[in-house]
Amino acid sequence: TRVRMIATMPFDDQRPGTSGLRKKVTVFRQPRYLENFVQSVFDTLALPPGSALVLGGDGRYYNREALQIIIKMAAANGIGRVLIGRDGILSTPAASCVIRQHGASAGIILSASHNPGGPQGDFGVKVNGANGGPAPSVLTEAIYTRSRALSAYRILDAPDVALERLGQSRLGEMIVEVIDPVADYAQLMESLFDFTAIRALFASRFRLCYDAMHAVTGPYAKEILERRLGAPAGSVIHGEPRADFGGEPPDPNLVHAHELVRIMNGPDAPDFGAACDGDGDRNMILGRRFFVTPSDSLAVLAANARLAPGYAAGLKGVARSMPTSQALDRVAQQLGILCYETPTGWKFFGNLLDAGMITLCGEESFGTGSSHLREKDGLWAVLFWLNLLAVRRQPVEIIVREHWWTHGRHFYTRHDYEGLDPVVARCLMKQLRGRLGRLRGERLGTRRVRESDDFEYTDPVDGSVTSGQGLRLFFEEGARVVFRLSGTGTEGATLRIYLEAFEPDPARHHLDPQQALAGLISVVHDVVQLRQRTGRHAPTVIT
Ligand code: VG1
Ligand code: CO
Numbered sequence: 001t002r003v004r005m006i007a008t009m010p011f012d013d014q015r016p017g018t019s020g021l022r023k024k025v026t027v028f029r030q031p032r033y034l035e036n037f038v039q040s041v042f043d044t045l046a047l048p049p050g051s052a053l054v055l056g057g058d059g060r061y062y063n064r065e066a067l068q069i070i071i072k073m074a075a076a077n078g079i080g081r082v083l084i085g086r087d088g089i090l091s092t093p094a095a096s097c098v099i100r101q102h103g104a105s106a107g108i109i110l111s112a113s114h115n116p117g118g119p120q121g122d123f124g125v126k127v128n129g130a131n132g133g134p135a136p137s138v139l140t141e142a143i144y145t146r147s148r149a150l151s152a153y154r155i156l157d158a159p160d161v162a163l164e165r166l167g168q169s170r171l172g173e174m175i176v177e178v179i180d181p182v183a184d185y186a187q188l189m190e191s192l193f194d195f196t197a198i199r200a201l202f203a204s205r206f207r208l209c210y211d212a213m214h215a216v217t218g219p220y221a222k223e224i225l226e227r228r229l230g231a232p233a234g235s236v237i238h239g240e241p242r243a244d245f246g247g248e249p250p251d252p253n254l255v256h257a258h259e260l261v262r263i264m265n266g267p268d269a270p271d272f273g274a275a276c277d278g279d280g281d282r283n284m285i286l287g288r289r290f291f292v293t294p295s296d297s298l299a300v301l302a303a304n305a306r307l308a309p310g311y312a313a314g315l316k317g318v319a320r321s322m323p324t325s326q327a328l329d330r331v332a333q334q335l336g337i338l339c340y341e342t343p344t345g346w347k348f349f350g351n352l353l354d355a356g357m358i359t360l361c362g363e364e365s366f367g368t369g370s371s372h373l374r375e376k377d378g379l380w381a382v383l384f385w386l387n388l389l390a391v392r393r394q395p396v397e398i399i400v401r402e403h404w405w406t407h408g409r410h411f412y413t414r415h416d417y418e419g420l421d422p423v424v425a426r427c428l429m430k431q432l433r434g435r436l437g438r439l440r441g442e443r444l445g446t447r448r449v450r451e452s453d454d455f456e457y458t459d460p461v462d463g464s465v466t467s468g469q470g471l472r473l474f475f476e477e478g479a480r481v482v483f484r485l486s487g488t489g490t491e492g493a494t495l496r497i498y499l500e501a502f503e504p505d506p507a508r509h510h511l512d513p514q515q516a517l518a519g520l521i522s523v524v525h526d527v528v529q530l531r532q533r534t535g536r537h538a539p540t541v542i543t
Helices: 033-045 063-076 092-101 137-147 183-192 195-203 217-228 258-265 294-307 327-335 346-354 378-392 396-407 422-439 518-528 530-534
Strands: 002-007 021-024 052-057 081-089 106-110 122-128 152-157 167-171 174-179 208-211 272-276 283-287 290-292 318-321 339-342 360-363 367-370 409-420 447-454 471-475 480-485 493-503
Touching: 033 063, 033 106, 033 122, 033 137, 033 152, 052 063, 052 092, 063 081, 063 106, 063 152, 063 167, 063 174, 081 092, 092 106, 092 122, 092 183, 092 378, 122 137, 183 217, 183 378, 195 378, 208 217, 208 258, 217 378, 258 272, 258 283, 272 378, 283 294, 283 378, 283 396, 290 294, 290 396, 294 318, 294 327, 294 360, 294 367, 294 378, 294 396, 294 409, 318 327, 318 346, 327 339, 327 396, 327 409, 339 346, 346 360, 346 367, 367 378, 378 396, 409 422, 409 530, 422 447, 422 471, 422 480, 422 493, 422 518, 422 530, 447 518, 480 518, 493 518, 518 530
Parallel strands: 052 081, 052 106, 081 174, 208 272, 318 339, 318 360
Antiparallel strands: 002 152, 021 122, 106 122, 167 174, 272 283, 283 290, 360 367, 409 493, 447 471, 471 480, 480 493
């Protein structure tokens, strides 16, 4: 085993997006591509010799090969110890948990989240810091700069490391420790939620259907839900992880989790349904024939937090990404705590959590989490709901309807236009940005534009400023439309349009959000001339 310096050429497309570097597998497999990025990560992190690093991924295609390369590069870059999930598996929240519990200096997570897997699918590399959270923008920008200038990478000339068995071995000077990917995480969950109450719930014939979508949470869910909490065997469906997720995007929404949706809408539907994404950080919550909007789920958890032992002391504050509905703000107001509004992406919650300013946070994109770690956490949200159901013993639908009754309902929907020509999408955004000022005060359909801006965030902890985070039109009575371009896609551009309107009147709470927001939807189409510019008549995905 000796360190080799291998010449590389710089790549100019390794700028991490909303959540790590995400590309087609075919791009990652280009000679020296992965190596170039990983060396840029090591150079930028500049960890002291002997540091501990956590490694793992969602098990998608190319996970194993990439891990072997990264292990050998870690050894050649002076890392003292790597902690790796068995078979190279760690869900994103579990990786965050392991970094924190084992005092590691950083982590590298291999995942493209809910994006499709397989040889023609996507792959991704995420870098996390010592707090267990995604690297902040300053760091990812520095990695990007380095990746465009790198001329050589370091790798150990050694055979592949066996990852099937738990235990320690050595690779050159570095200790390789293969750990149980579930153990630390499951223990953390037991410390936060009332497992006794949830066990009693299952003993009372309460039924759950949990869809792991052939992705990373299968083993976690079987251990925690079926083994530790006593959910009947078979409560977890699609629990065997596959490298291609069974050929479908592991995206927990009403479109892609179709089998779960069918079961939950069926005549013999269980009481509670849930699904998590490829790397286990997203969640979808369903009641019997009832969909809980992610923004509502976040608000309900905040309002009921004291029912879970881990949050019995109350919440210090809460935060949501800007496009997430303002349902959370109303709960915060009632609780007398602050609600922060951050740009899209979990990395922006890190400082607020580290500073102890917030306890709960979330995003409209099926992401919920708390101060227990520094990533959003799908299974955590499912357990939180189970804890709540175990205490309140009411159907999911009743809990949400009561919430609306108390706080009013925020009708909410997101319309995604995927695979647009990037030039067309950028041009549409640019022109709208130019018109923001003139739209103020104007009447669009039945509503008047009260305010408009391009969202800019000043981090209250370190003062850093992030601009260009979404174009916003505010209407009267709290209605709002937000436009942004996705930062996680690997093909063309995705335009996301987020629509929200507040409805205080309980007599109107039963409406379908698409119906309730129809006026706003048509206004938006006219304002940006969506059809004329994109040739699209309908969104690709509605959530
Ligand atoms: C999307 C979501 C964002 C989320 C990000 C990563 O980003 O909108 O809320 O944090 O995905 O989630 P974008 O830039 O495509 O809108 V995951 O589960 O992919 O790590
Ligand atoms: Co994810």
